[in-house]
Amino acid sequence: MATMMDAETKEAVVEVSSVDNTEHNDEKRNYDLVRPGGPIEKLFALWSELQAFSNIVIAATYTSSSSSTLTPELLYPALQTLMKRHPQLGVVPVKHPSSKKKSHHITWEGRLRTIDVSEYVEWRDSITYDSTHGLGPIFEELHNKYWWSIHDTNKPHWRLIVLGGRHAIFCCDHFIGDGLSGYAFQRSLLKALNNLDPASDTSTTTNDWTVQVPKSDPIPYWPAHFPLKISLLTIIWQFIVIHITRLLYPPRKWLFADSILDPEGIKTLIPLGSRRPKTRVVSVRITDAQQNKLLTMCREHGASLTSLVYTVILVTLAADVYPDATIGITGCPFSLRSFTEPKRSTDDMYNMVGSFMPVEKLGAYRAAGRRTSDEQSAGVDKQKVWALAVDYKRRLQHDLTKSHKSVQASLGMNLMGETNEDFFKNGFPNLWLFQRGGFKISNLGLFRPEGEREMETGDGEWRIENVEFSQSAEKSNMGSAGVTVNMAGVKGAGSWLHMTFEEGCVKAETVEKMAEGVRARIEKLTVL
Helix, strand or coil: HHHHHHHHHHHHHHHHHHHHCCCCCCCCCCEEEECCCCHHHHHHHHHHCCCCCCEEEEEEEEEECCCCCCCHHHHEEEEEEEHCHHHHHHHHEEEEEECCCCEEEEEEEEEECEEEHHHHEECCCCCCCCCCCECCCHHHHCCCCCCCCCCCCCCCCCEEEEEEECEEEEEECCCCCHHHHHHHHHHHHHHHCCCCCCCCCCCHHHHCCCCEECCCCCCCCCCCCCCCCCCCCHHHHHHHHHHHHHCCHHHEEECCCCCCCCCCCCCCCCCHHCCCEEEEEEEEEHHHHHHHHHHHHHHHHHCCCCHHHHHHHHHHHHHCCCCCEEEEEEEEEEHHHHHHHCCCCCCCCCCCCCCCCCCCCCCCCHHHHCCCCCCCCCCCCHHHHHHHHHHHHHHHHHHHHHHHHHHHHHHHHHHCCCCCCHHHHHHHHHHHCCCCCEEEEEEEECCCCCCHHHHHHHCCCCCEEEEEEEEECCCCCCCCEEEEEEEEEECEEEEEEEEEEEEEEHHHHHHHHHHHHHHHHHHHCCCC
16 A cells, blocks of 8 residues: 555646746735645535634633733743744645646645734723633534635734633634644643743834744645555445444434434535535533543542543433434544654644544443432443443554554545545545434643643743633434534543534524533532
């Protein structure tokens, strides 16, 4: 397979050299072409073009030892510094005609030459922070903003919303980065704020907040920088197994079998317009006290917080929400940074995400959540829950360190087609096979600043006291037609689960019942 991949890489290089850059380097344009997009860039660019997915958001609550708040005079110079650290913030998708296929197109990665950071910050009044919902209502509003498309080549595909001078919400097109990229953004912003020169009064020295986007070396598109080569047999086998599983278990036996799909479907690369997904958000908070107990118990049992929360969610779905379902498919996104050569840092902004997608039989999970005769709320058999959590962690680690099936599936995206049209035709009709009938859980982990200096020792005026994360719903016809659970938190402040779903596809009462069961079981697990 190495020979095949080498040939495909060479073809991409030919495609680069064959493009006439004159039009795209015109002085009236504010971007330069960097390289053709790889499969992950194609996927997210097509999501934007179709309006099948809007954005991801990572919010941080900033506090100052001097009781200061975020102001333009502080934030704009910090953002200028941040831009120099993260050239990826200047990346935009560029749709270019293919030189090989008539009427076909290639997604390129372009890079803006300059950005006036002040134009992409939105200042809003203070809000009443609800400890039950967190920033969920704001996230719901932002997820239903479709700010960018593949035709937006002269403005950055991100913006920062500042609420009451405390909450800084980084909202971006998935094309420029994944969830961990949002953590990288907030880490760099915190560091920039704590390293501002207090002697410089920027408010009186300049009103120009334009920054030149650094011309860093482009990251090779995958799989060119993955030592692990594609195994065609592994990918074919995965397709065979999921097809057989779908045949053996009728749709009514799967989780979220009552989801309603758009009858028109997605047949062409035409923006959905009024049919684009409307995201709803339901939130669950894990308090700091609960989080500390759960982390301690995870260490004692050999589980992880991700595997435990995953198990609690699946137990709730099997026991409370879908008692007649027998099977489900789940997704757990993971970073591909450690699989590249050289390895990429989580302090950098990239789109490097794969997904572990096991098919789960629900019997054991239902047994772990069955109520006893004296229980009035959600049942939980602690011994069974911990056993399932440990087993899930074991399976996930084996996949990532031994079998590499999930990494192979990610690399296999490169076989879906070089042009946007081929990628859409070959790939999008099959996305539902590996997603529909379950949920996804994306846990960014506990936020830590660079070196944890600012938070642990108190050095630096600014610190982050809360972090929340969410991503919009995908159009049900091409996604899971279920729920995505987005998790993030801070040591000393607990974590948030923001559950997103498409309105009209998944019933709101279904997700509310799911959230209620998760809250109740977490409470029971943390009561000794």
